[in-house]
Amino acid sequence: MAPIRVTEILSAVLDESTDGHASPAALVQMCARTLRVGGVGLALMTDEGPAGTVAASDSTALQLEELQFSLGEGPCVDASRTGRPVLQPDLARTGQARWPAFAAGADAAGLVAVFAFPLRVGAIRIGVLDLYRSTVGVLTERELADALSFADAATTLLLHLQARAAGWGVPEDSLVVLDDRAEVHQATGIVSVQSGVSLQEALLLLRARAYTEQRPIGALAVDVLKGVADFRDDLDRE
């Protein structure tokens, strides 16, 4: 069940790094190459909506990301607001009424299909990965699987970068795929109450402790559920 593809993507992104840090720029470049799409954009999002572009594979993708923010409309904005993927294989047919200004901008840039994937871990909303294409049509089964794997990799990478930005000193080798077991998500909820933090911070706390204790996050989560592991004083320790 291990998401091999996501692990491969993350280690390839890390391999391309020149400073030892995995970069979102490398991820969007690799995504654009692998899927042979016209452009790829990665945006942050908060509960209030989109919160800025993190990386774009080229200037056109960057321009379309920025266009959506300034207009406040577009597939990325909708994906971020609803938490649902927004797949638009034929923007001219289905997007013009929904996002007139954005559709015109995309058309002018020669991009006629957009696929926006929300980067979420349940209630934790992190960002959106946007794929832009210059040809009309749905993603093939293989392309969709790849796109979703890149979205999963981007989710992991953004969580990792946020932990680092919070000054948690997380090493690059902790950049591992999220364990998707129910226990991990349940424990995230429990830790958020115990520590009085958001779900996102709770997930980062769980990952950090699993890393420092050198054990799988799933095992730690089971201990949280049993009440054996406790995070009530965790923030004081920092």
Next chain:
Amino acid sequence: MAREQRLAQVFVELADTLVDEFDVVDFLQTLTERCVELVDTDAAGLMLDDQRGALQVVAYTDESARLLELFELQRAEGPCLDCFATGRVIANIDLTTAADRWPVFTEAARDLGFATCHALPLRLRRQVIGALNFFSVGSKPLSDDHLAVAQGLADIATIGLLHERAARDQVILSEQLQTALHTRILIEQAKGVLSARVGTSVEAAFRLMRTHARRTGKTITVVAEGIVEGSIDVSRFQPAPERPR
């Protein structure tokens, strides 16, 4: 209530949820619960294609059903996986004699106290999008009548996911499947939050969430969102006595 009457009622209840923007996970959760009620079985679980080459458990009535399905996925062996791979019904598997076929799964299922299992595909024409699985404590095979109801419920799940009117629309299917996977995680997070706030197990927390959803006419997803956002006041949620097993 007569069985026919209850059957009709359940099918109407499920069809009634198939409106625009309906809540996929709430629908699938209700469906698994109705399966256990209407089909002679003890636990049900539902797995969906995650479109990344794997399956994910999206709804289940009992922790034991979830564990078994997870076990199948981790060990890459079991009737649910075979059912998904072939698109064929695998019914009335006697777990006392199934060890040759699925040694690891059979032992795990028997350790959890099950004697029989069944797996039904969620399929539309040639495409299989998931599997509905039943686990029974007793060794009695399902009657044809019960098997037909089970397949009917599996078909309703498929229709719900494909949203009927857009049956050929891959875009809608992808949006539904991916949203269902995200929603499942949200519900697990909310179970954790509620269990810590009320001081109960995550299983009991889920029952409280289901009760609250029914009482207020909200979907399980809306209730889960309200709990993690703090917009639902959980101070009045009383832990119910643990269900006798």
